[in-house]
Amino acid sequence: MSPHLRRTLRRTLVVVGHGMVAHRFVQAAVERGLTETHDVVVIGEEARAAYDRVALTSFFEVGADALSLLPSGVYDDPRVRLLLGHAVEGFDLEARTVLVDTGEVIAYDELVLATGAAPFVPPVPGHDLPGCFVYRTVEDLEAIRDAAATARSGAVIGGGLLGLEAANALRGLGLETHVVEMAPRLMAVQVDEAGGATLARHVEGLGLHVHTGARTERVLGTDAVTGLALADAEPLEVDLVVFSAGIRPRDQLARAAGLEVAERGGVLVDAQCRSSDAHVWAIGECAAPAGRMYGLVAPGYAMAEVVVDALLGGAGTFEGADLSTKLKLLGVDVASFGDAFATTDGALELVFADAVAGVYKKLVVSDDGRRLLGGILVGDASAYGVLRPMVASGIDLPANPEELILPQGRGGAEIALPDEAQVCSCNDVSKADIVAAVSDGGGCDSASCVTRCTRAGATCGSCKPVVKKIVEDHFASIGRTVDRSLCEHFALTRQELFDVVAVHQYTSFDQIVAAHGTGRGCDVCKPVVASVLASTVGGHVLEGATAVLQDTNDAYLANIQRNGSYSVVPRIPGGEITPEKLIVIGEVARDFGLYTKITGGQRIDLFGARMEELPAIWRRLVDAGFESGHAYGKSLRTVKSCVGSTWCRYGVQDSVQLAIDLELRYRGLRSPHKLKGGVSGCARECAEARGKDFGVIATEKGWNLYVGGNGGANPAHARLLAGDLDTETLVRYLDRFLMYYVRTADRLQRTAPWVDSLEGGLDRVREVVVDDALGLGAELEAAMATHVAAYADEWKATLDDPEKLRRFVSFVNAPDLPDPHITFRSERDQAVPADSDGPVLLGAAIPVGRPR
Amino acid sequence: MTAVCRVEDVPVEGGVCALVDGTAVAIFRTHDGNLYAISNYDPVGMASVLSRGIVGTRGGAAYVASPLHKQGYDLRTGQCLDDPEVRVATYDVRVDDGVVWVGTS
Secondary structure: OOHHHHOOOOEEEEEEOOOHHHHHHHHHHHHOOHHHOEEEEEEEOOOOOOEOHHHHHHHHHHHHHHHEOOOOOOOOOOOEEEEEOOOEEEEEOOOOEEEEOOOOEEEOOEEEEOOOEEEOOOOOOOOOOOOEEEOOOHHHHHHHHHHHOOOOEEEEEOOOHHHHHHHHHHHHOOOEEEEEEOOOOOOOOOOOHHHHHHHHHHHHHOOOEEEEOOOEEEEEOOOOOOEEEEOOOOOEEOOEEEEOOOEEEOOHHHHHHOOOEOOOOOEEEOOOOEOOOOOEEEOHHHEEEOOOOOOOHHHHHHHHHHHHHHHOOOOOOOOOOOOOEEEEEOOEEEEEEEOOOOOOOOOEEEEEEEOOOOEEEEEEEOOOOOEEEEEEEEOOOOOHHHHHHHHHHOOEOOOOHHHHOOOOOOOOOOOOOOOOOEEEOOOOEEHHHHHHHHOOOOOOOOHHHHHHHHOOOOOOOOOHHHHHHHHHHHHHHOOOOOOOOOEOOEOOOHHHHHHHHHHHOOOOHHHHHHHHOOOOOOOOHHHHHHHHHHHHOOOOOOOHHHHHHOOOOHHHOOEEOOOOOEEEOEOOHHHOOOHHHHHHHHHHHHHOOOEEEEOOOOOEEEEEEOHHHHHHHHHHHHHOOOOEOOOOOOEEEEEEEOOHHHOOOOOOOOHHHHHHHHHHHHOOOEOOOOEEEEEEOOOOOOOOHHHOOEEEEEOOOOEEEEEOOEOOOOOEOOEEEEEEEOHHHHHHHHHHHHHHHHHHOOOOOOHHHHHHHOOOHHHHHHHHHOOOOOOOHHHHHHHHHHHHHHOOOHHHHHHOOHHHHOOOOOEOOEOOOOOOOOOEEEEOOEEEEOOOOOOOOOOOOOOOOOOO | OEEEEEHHHOOEOEEEEEEEOOEEEEEEEOOOOOEEEEEOEEOOOOEEOHHHOEEEEEOOEEEEEOOOOOOEEEOOOOEEOOOOOOEOOEEEEEEEOOEEEEEOO
């Protein structure tokens, strides 16, 4: 039987390759419903799922996990099958089958080629000696790192964008680094001679050696690289060589199958990215729409969307791409956009150069001086966000266009973008899309929300400042000031209030509201003040006048439930509990008639306690060695753990011990919102640590620390902050991270939106926490040390203090009389609240005490 | 009227619940020393809890926020500040020789 006849009603779509573009294709296929009719099989040659190749160099800092675009390794949609670590050996256009190196033959209805490109290695003698590398995959970087451990110096052949990235990497690995470029300047495709010279000065200022106009004749060495011979120049002594001299489309499979290819390589495709065979498509670097290949990710993404559209019957086409570039290379801003080399007839150039500051800016304008055609920015690319959309939209330039590139303070014109201007070129988002997202019905209330919902700024991030500006301008235009005041009593954010309290060393709400507020506070600002004072002053939350600042649950150290009764949660650190203690919880629940339920945080919740019963319940629990679980507080809840290496045959570290240590270290810490942690003993992640504000996952070498996860209505996966840490470093980073969050987050802002709200996002957190860029590390650690040293169990302290116990009465004039409003019925053999149908009047026979 | 407690039993900017003629009454003391009494029953949350709410000001008016869903109630009038249809009962309250008296009539 032929494969065609075996097909069922569902069709099969095979994707060859799993790089960034293939991943985007699968994402779009799932989002747009293509998987309703198609099973998708993705075959990737690399052992790991798609990762962010654009940010490849950061691999050395953050590790491979942080680069992953699919950290779980599987798509949420079960109709997508991902086969990694296997190559496709060929395909048959007649039979419509794909042959995998496992021997499996997969029949397809549609085939999408996303095989990417391979680095071009010039065929100079010695190019294959040990010590020669390319710069494309995580494995390449791992090999370079290993070789660099014993090397002293290295050369990168190629001074383009990727070559400078590679040179930066070699420098970061501690090598004396040479950049060898055949063209007369660096980044010859993007910048002109003056721009290249400015860039070279920056690069040389960092200690790199730049050789332009230099042709490599051979790689020297017999068993391994010892140097590089250049034409018309002295040879370089180097121990390793990285080739970064461009890329070539990987079109060998297509050629072998008989598909048409472009003159300069790449699968020749039409505007819908369809190849010379009607059922085969090509996207990304392996494709050549109209004969031209694109080595950037944004055009690849556009092609992915076009093919999904075509398979759904749409008419979308790929019409070439904006090759504008903005990046930071070795700490230097470089941008190139539009007609950067002034090739348009009659084009004029406006140049601003400041050799001292290392800034070069060039605008290319039309002969009448009215339209911006392109430009080059080196050293300061802050104007890129405004300039690039001006080229695309063709709006009129201001009368003095040079002001657009003058440094701030020497002009600086404000230009309003037209609605159709494309703001995000990676994801094709226009200004109108962004305004729509924050308008009525759009549902977004901040720039970070716009990025999540429209993807503007979600890929390279270079347009984020423009997105923010558009959002702010829109709110200003509709008269909505983005008011970040806490409430009518304080025109301050939580962070500002925190700073004010810390600087003036206030100890009471009265002092703070007298100096910085109005009125007598409310249910919003009082709990915030209570939380801030808990961080700055410490002490018991029910001490003196702070008791009346506490929110509902903190005020009674328990969680109020719908009928006015409370639930009680003793701390069970790491979820580990002895049988004896488990029995005590059972006995207390039985004796007080409490409904019991296991929580998601690996502890036990006891429901239905009357307020006046709380002290008696806690007397029993404290005597048995329990302490408050702070389930009632905006504070650390639990650190969940899997059973770890003690029992589990897969575990590589003792996750239970670490979870207990962390829970005991951070217990009682008051924070802007609740905080949860998790520790998994191996990569199987049974503790679901990445669903927590801080998650720790054991590796063979130590611990990976992830931050900014949560469950709930807006679930977020925690992202890698730092990898392979020893326990001491892990705790130090966590101390800093948590204190930084406690001090700077908004009220009721969990860690995930807090990270997003920071300028620079997770990278900023890493700078502060790991690199200590603000020099705050010691201070944050000291603040946490103070917290740890001052911790005392809130419930034990309450039981020991008659003043604090006074509030736990049902009626001030009948302290132990059970409130008749609280009644229960039975469900599944336990007590649950009976519905209230209004205020209850007690009979006159009930004895009521007299005031003392 | 019923004598329920001493003034100092009511925390400043806090409340207590008292039984007055079989009714649960919430008694509050504001920062300026005034005492107010309203029904303890939260008609939105359907539970007897208002005395446990946070006391403050909205506009210039003293108010309590329900501990369940944070609706505000004007302590002078019992009017819900978040829903014009909702109002809770208010009660007379006076202090005599340091003793708080509340009436339900």
